[in-house]
Amino acid sequence: MKKLFYTFVFFVFCSISYAQKIHTISGKVVNTSGVGLENVHVINLNLVTGSITDKKGEFKIKAVVNDTLHLSILGFKSIKIKVTNDWVKFGNSNIELTESAYALEEVLIYPHKLTGYLEIDTKYIPVNNSQRYSISGLPKGYEAGKKGPGAINKVLGAIFNPADLLYNTFSKKAKQMRKLRKMKEDDEIRKLLSQKFDRDLLTSFLQVDKQELEDVLSQCSYSKNFIKTANDLQILDAISGCYEEYKVLKK
Numbered sequence: 001m002k003k004l005f006y007t008f009v010f011f012v013f014c015s016i017s018y019a020q021k022i023h024t025i026s027g028k029v030v031n032t033s034g035v036g037l038e039n040v041h042v043i044n045l046n047l048v049t050g051s052i053t054d055k056k057g058e059f060k061i062k063a064v065v066n067d068t069l070h071l072s073i074l075g076f077k078s079i080k081i082k083v084t085n086d087w088v089k090f091g092n093s094n095i096e097l098t099e100s101a102y103a104l105e106e107v108l109i110y111p112h113k114l115t116g117y118l119e120i121d122t123k124y125i126p127v128n129n130s131q132r133y134s135i136s137g138l139p140k141g142y143e144a145g146k147k148g149p150g151a152i153n154k155v156l157g158a159i160f161n162p163a164d165l166l167y168n169t170f171s172k173k174a175k176q177m178r179k180l181r182k183m184k185e186d187d188e189i190r191k192l193l194s195q196k197f198d199r200d201l202l203t204s205f206l207q208v209d210k211q212e213l214e215d216v217l218s219q220c221s222y223s224k225n226f227i228k229t230a231n232d233l234q235i236l237d238a239i240s241g242c243y244e245e246y247k248v249l250k251k
Contacts, residue, residue: 022047022062025083027093029057029071037097040073041192045080045205048179050188063088070204072192076100078200169208169216170246176206180240193233202232206239216242 029040036057043050044061045068051061063069063083072078076097087093170177183189183205193201199210206213217227217235220242230238 020064022064023088024060025063025087025093026058026060026091027087027095029053029059029095029097031076031097031099037073037076040071040076040097041188043070043072043189043192043201043205044068045070048182048186048189050186050192052188070201071095071097072196072201073097074195080204169212170243173206173208177243179205180236180243183236184240190233193236194231196232197230199232199235202235202239213239220245 027042029037029042031037036053036055038053038055038057040053040057040059041050042052042059042061044063046064047062047067049062051059053059061069065083065085065088067083068080069083070078070080077100079095079097081095183193199213203210203213208216213235214227217238218224220238222238226238227235
């Protein structure tokens with residue numbers, strides 16, 4: 001009986017150890033016709049590592065059983081998949097992505113005709129009037145939107161009165177926030193985020209929805225213009241910087 005018990009314990013221990021071991025897994029990303037997709041970004045949301053598919057649609061990435069992989073490429077719907085025991089044991093796995101259907105956005109035509117003279121035509125380029133303020137002694141500036149009488153008060157309020165929203169978000173998502181530094185250090189992830197504006201990967205990683213993400217950035221004193229126009233890498237840097245300042249203020 002004891003021998004059977006020890007055998008069972010040994011089997012459970014080996015299973016747990018195997019599940020927690022970091023493996024290099026491989027896969028192939030294809031479209032609905034079975035054709036391999038090149039340049040698909042594959043991000044491990046747990047280990048915070050990235051990979052990209054080759055010309056055949058194949059990739060390799062380090063992962064632990066039950067890790068979540070996020071796959072995305074322009075023109076296709078992003079998906080998240082779990083790393084299973086079978087995938088680790090038996091090797092390659094084919095992953096199919098579905099094309100996205102994009103609705104045509106409204107196009108605004110301005111009543112300005114180009115003259116061919118740079119000095120004249122550049123006057124018609126829209127100017128970003130958002131203001132960013134810096135205070136002596138603080139390492140970073142603060143985005144306060146368009147210049148106005150309440151802008152400075154908004155900046156000072158953000159510095160000296162950390163919002164409850166930040167506390168609630170950052171304290172509950174401390175584990176995800178600590179991984180922001182890893183995201184910033186991974187070249188593949190940075191390259192991907194610099195090309196994206198949909199916040200899809202960021203919301204998946206931080207486990208918040210887009211509205212929550214915008215609310216946090218707003219409380220960090222980033223203007224609506226910045227929130228709407230920045231790429232995902234800029235948003236990552238903004239959230240990361242805000243979190244570092246929050247930790248200092250919390251002390």
